[in-house]
Every structure is written in structure tokens, then in C-alpha cells.
Amino acid sequence: MLEELTCFKAYDIRGKLGEELNEDIAYRIGRAFGQVLVREGGELGSKTVVVGGDVRHTSETLKNELAKGLCDSGVNVLDIGLTGTEEIYFATKYLNLAGGVEVTASHNPLDYNGMKLVREDSKPVSGDTGLFEIKHLAELNEFADVDIKGALSQRSNLPAYVNHLMTYINAENITPLKIVANSGNGAAGHVIDALELLFNELNIPIEFIKVHHQPNGDFPNGIPNPLLPECRQDTSDAVKKFDADMGIAWDGDFDRCFLFDETGEFIEGYYIVGLLAEAFLQKNAGAKIIHDPRLTWNSIDVIEQNGGLPIMSKTGHAFIKERMREEDAVYGGEMSAHHYFKDFSYCDSGMIPWLLVAELLCVKNKPLSVLVKERIAAFPSPGEINSAVKDADLAIERVLHKYIDLAINVDRTDGISLEFNTWRFNLRKSNTEPLLRLNLETRGDKELMEQKTNELLEIIRS
Incomplete structure (x- = not known):
């Protein structure tokens, strides 16, 4: 009977260390990914995969075993060292490679790790684009014999990546x-240092106040996940203490950034989508x-308002990236702080968004609080609210029974969206x-927002 590898999820690989993800499994994932790439064409040794890892103590060992598996499958490996996920996205496309793998658990607990995979042109590898085939091969643990093993090389791709960031x-x-700049003791610090050097060379007048800057796999200041309110205080306090114009905090692999205005107030990701849309449309x-x-x-x-064309896509990076390619969209944004860019291989970045917002602050000559205050007032939202329920489908049916006949529009792109004249959910x-x-x-009705939120939660949780 096959051993089921439970670390394979719908969009990536992540699991508890030891029982769900270990060195042997990492090796098998490398063999499986490499075998899929070799089978798709090309001579042995003609394909190269770039690998990198975050700051977790197990990332280096898992990355080495992954690389060994890739090499044993006949694929060359380029190791670019300590990286954020988007550095792998960039290197895969920039160096015209067959694929890339970032070893990271992002914002998961300390006893977890994982991997994010892409193919050529940094196209996502998810359940329906090859991830489950890789899972099956890794579970079988029976791989084709290879006459010529791949070679491992190491080098930094940081200068090219940082120069690309400046093009935005x-x-x-x-x-x-x-x-x-709060790196959360994750992988973002070395990029901020490289940008700071470049800013100084080019006389760009941006001064960084660095918080929890040094990479530390113990995460002494907590797992970097600014989506959680309890992880925001240090950034907010530093903004106020140093009278900063803006605060930025990243998760562990910095594919998401979270912004704070000049008063230290956290800005919901939803309103950042609007800011970035405006920046691109200009x-x-x-x-x-x-x-x-x-x-x-x-x-x-x-x-x-800014002359663009809005297009809705199902939530999730694989869906957004696919839709952006179909539509040739310049930018895609999710309220969860994932932001995608056409010129970044349609991938998400945690560095490009704050650079664009910083430029927008200067062009408009207005503080960040002012730029978002009008939008928050125009379309207030309580943010995403989670409810633990015994039967999710039954709860959704209760909600539909209450509201569907009153709605002027019903959409099922992702869950249910019901729209009324003055509110929607x-x-x-x-x-x-x-x-x-x-x-x-x-x-524009905060009181209605609170009323309808309470009304819906009562139905969902009853």
C-alpha cells in the first residue's frame, strides 16, 4: 500500500516536520519533480531548476535533499541561497530555467516547513498543473534509472532581482x-539592505528604520504573520516612535507585505488593492x-474612475495568475495582501507593492492615511470574519434562505456573493x-455595516 504524503496541499507543499515532511520526503519530491521535467522533453542535464530557502533551521537541510533528488533525476540545480519566494519566481523567469522551488513554511508554526514550486516562466505548479502527479510519483518512490546526473552550482541572483524591482x-x-521596515526576523532583510545601498548610490531619499531585521529561524519576536492583529504592534510602535511616513511588515518568505500609515494604523489589504490599481493605471x-x-x-x-477595466477572478494564486495571463492584465490584487504583476511573470511580490505606494505618496504629496481614509469611508468593511461551524453547507443554505430573494445580484464565482443596493457580502x-x-x-454606511455583520453572524453561527 502506498504511503500517502499529506504534505501535498492544493497549491503547495507544507507539513509538520518529521511526520509529514522530512529529508527523505524532500529527496523524493526532488526526484519526482525532476522526472516530470525530464520526461517533458530535452536531453538529460539540459534542464536546470533554481532552489532557495527561507530562514527556518530545517530549510537548508530540506533544500539540500531536494537538490540531491533533482540532480539524481538528471536535472541541474542552481542554489541561490537564503531567499524569499519571489526571488525564486524572478530567477526562474530571468534565467530562463525549467522550474524553481522555494523551501518555506511562510507564516506557519515553527515545527512546520514546506515548498512552493513553479515551472518554466514561473507558471504555478498546483493540483491541476502537475503537483498531484509529483505527489503520486513521490509516494510510489520508484524512479527511473538515470545515466547522467545533474550538476549542482551556487550563486546569488540578488543584484538582478533588486535592479528589476527598481523598474516599477x-x-x-x-x-x-x-x-x-519590519522583516519579522524572516527573509526580507537582505533585500532591504540591497535596496538601501542602491538608494544611496542613486541619491533616492528613502530612510529605513529596521525592526526585527536579522534573519533568525527561532523567530524570537513571534512567527511573522502581520495578518494577525497581535503581530502588528511592533511595526505600529516604531512608526509612531520614529515619526515615519509609512510602515511595512512582511511574512516569513515576504511574498506578502502589510502596510501601516503614518499614525501607525494598520491598513486592510483590500484598500491597498485600490491604491495599487490607481498607481498602475496612471x-x-x-x-x-x-x-x-x-x-x-x-x-x-x-x-x-482611473479608466481601467476591472475583472473578477476566483480567489487563490493559481486562479489569479491564470486569469491575468488570459486577460493580459497589468496587475491583480487580493484582499489577503497577495499582489500580482504582469512584468513579474504574473507572480506575487511583497516588495513591489510598497515601492509603488511610496512613489504614490510622493506624487500625490499626501500622507497615506489621507489616501486610504476616503476609500474606507466610501466602502467600509469589518474585514474578514471567520466562523467555526459544524456544517458549512447547512450554514450557507440558511443564509441563502434569508437573503437570496432580496438580492439584486447573486454570484457563485467563489462561495456566494449577494449584492443589494447599499451593501453586499x-x-x-x-x-x-x-x-x-x-x-x-x-x-458609505458604517452603521449598516455593523448591523448586517451582526445579523449574518447570528444566522451563520446559530
């Missing part, structure tokens, strides 16, 4: 800014912008937990 802004637009007139279905009115309003099941996730917004 016009350096001449930047006026003096003081920015708090440079790309009439462009298409992808948004997710959970909260939409602010994004649609900003995009249409989206209710969807979690892909990984027995939770229902509620998102709601109104047209």
Missing part, C-alpha cells in the same frame, strides 16, 4: 521618506486589473479548515 518606480518622483491607461470576489466595490470604483468555505469566511461592505 521613477526614482525622480521620490521625495524624502522615512519608512519602518502609468498604463486603460489597463485591465484583476480582483477577487470577496470585497469588490472599492476596487471596481477606483479602477473605473461574500461567504465562502475555507479550503483548509472547518471555517466559513465572511466579507461584507456597504456604500
Whole structure:
């Protein structure tokens, strides 16, 4: 009987160390991924996969075993060292490689690790694009004999990556800014250091206040996950203490960034989507912008006001990236702080968003609080609210029974979205937990927002 590898999820690989993910499994994943790439064409040794890892203590060992498995399958491996996930995305495309793997558990607990895989052009490897085939091969643990093993090499790709980041802004637009950068003891620090050196060389007047800057796999200041309110205080305090113009905090592999205004107030990711859409449309007139279905009115309003075309996609990086390629969209944003960019191989980045927002602050000559305050007032939302339920489908049916006849529009792109004249909501099941996730917004009516939120939660949780 096959051993089931439970570390394989819908979009990536992650699991508890020892029991779900270990050195042997990492090796088998490397063999399986390499075998799939070799089978798809090309001579042995003609294909190269780039690998990197985050700061967790197990990432280096898992990465080495993964690389060994890839080499034993006949694939060359380029190890670019300590990286964030987006550095693997960039290297795969920039160096024209067959694929890439980042060893990371992002914001998961200390006793977890995982992997994120991409193919050529940094196309995602998920359940329906090869991940489950890799899972099956790794579970079988029976691999084809290889006459010529791949070679392992090591080098940094940081300078090329940092130079690419600079292409998203016009350096001449930047006026003096003081920015708090909280790396959370994760992988972001070395990129901030490299940007700081480049800023100094180019006389770009951005000053960094560095918080929890040094990489540390023990995460002495807590697992970096600014989506949790308890992980935001240090960034907020530093913004206020140093009178900064903006604060940034990243998760462990920095594919998401979270922004704080000059008062230290955390800004919900939903409103950042609108800011970035505006920034892109100022440079790309009439462009298409992808948004997710959970909260939409602010994004649609900003995009249409700035002459763009809003397009809705199902939530999730594989869906967003695929839709962006189909539509040739310049930017895609999710309220969960994942932001995707056409010129970044349609991949998500935690560095490009804050650079664009920093430039927007300078161009508009307004503080960040002012830029988002109008939008929050126009379309208030309580943020995503999770409810643990015994029967998610039954709870959704109760909600539909109450509201469907009153709705002026019903959409099932992702869960259920019901729209009314002055408010709307989206209710969807979690892909990984027995939770229902509620998102709601109104047209400028905070009192209605609170009333409808309480009303819905009572039905969901009853």
C-alpha cells in the first residue's frame, strides 16, 4: 500500500516536520519533480531548476535533499541561497530555467516547513498543473534509472532581482521618506539592505528604520504573520516612535507585505488593492486589473474612475495568475495582501507593492492615511470574519434562505456573493479548515455595516 504524503496541499507543499515532511520526503519530491521535467522533453542535464530557502533551521537541510533528488533525476540545480519566494519566481523567469522551488513554511508554526514550486516562466505548479502527479510519483518512490546526473552550482541572483524591482518606480518622483521596515526576523532583510545601498548610490531619499531585521529561524519576536492583529504592534510602535511616513511588515518568505500609515494604523489589504490599481493605471491607461470576489466595490470604483477595466477572478494564486495571463492584465490584487504583476511573470511580490505606494505618496504629496481614509469611508468593511461551524453547507443554505430573494445580484464565482443596493457580502468555505469566511461592505454606511455583520453572524453561527 502506498504511503500517502499529506504534505501535498492544493497549491503547495507544507507539513509538520518529521511526520509529514522530512529529508527523505524532500529527496523524493526532488526526484519526482525532476522526472516530470525530464520526461517533458530535452536531453538529460539540459534542464536546470533554481532552489532557495527561507530562514527556518530545517530549510537548508530540506533544500539540500531536494537538490540531491533533482540532480539524481538528471536535472541541474542552481542554489541561490537564503531567499524569499519571489526571488525564486524572478530567477526562474530571468534565467530562463525549467522550474524553481522555494523551501518555506511562510507564516506557519515553527515545527512546520514546506515548498512552493513553479515551472518554466514561473507558471504555478498546483493540483491541476502537475503537483498531484509529483505527489503520486513521490509516494510510489520508484524512479527511473538515470545515466547522467545533474550538476549542482551556487550563486546569488540578488543584484538582478533588486535592479528589476527598481523598474516599477521613477526614482525622480521620490521625495524624502522615512519608512519602518519590519522583516519579522524572516527573509526580507537582505533585500532591504540591497535596496538601501542602491538608494544611496542613486541619491533616492528613502530612510529605513529596521525592526526585527536579522534573519533568525527561532523567530524570537513571534512567527511573522502581520495578518494577525497581535503581530502588528511592533511595526505600529516604531512608526509612531520614529515619526515615519509609512510602515511595512512582511511574512516569513515576504511574498506578502502589510502596510501601516503614518499614525501607525494598520491598513486592510483590500484598500491597498485600490491604491495599487490607481498607481498602475496612471502609468498604463486603460489597463485591465484583476480582483477577487470577496470585497469588490472599492476596487471596481477606483479602477473605473482611473479608466481601467476591472475583472473578477476566483480567489487563490493559481486562479489569479491564470486569469491575468488570459486577460493580459497589468496587475491583480487580493484582499489577503497577495499582489500580482504582469512584468513579474504574473507572480506575487511583497516588495513591489510598497515601492509603488511610496512613489504614490510622493506624487500625490499626501500622507497615506489621507489616501486610504476616503476609500474606507466610501466602502467600509469589518474585514474578514471567520466562523467555526459544524456544517458549512447547512450554514450557507440558511443564509441563502434569508437573503437570496432580496438580492439584486447573486454570484457563485467563489462561495456566494449577494449584492443589494447599499451593501453586499461574500461567504465562502475555507479550503483548509472547518471555517466559513465572511466579507461584507456597504456604500458609505458604517452603521449598516455593523448591523448586517451582526445579523449574518447570528444566522451563520446559530
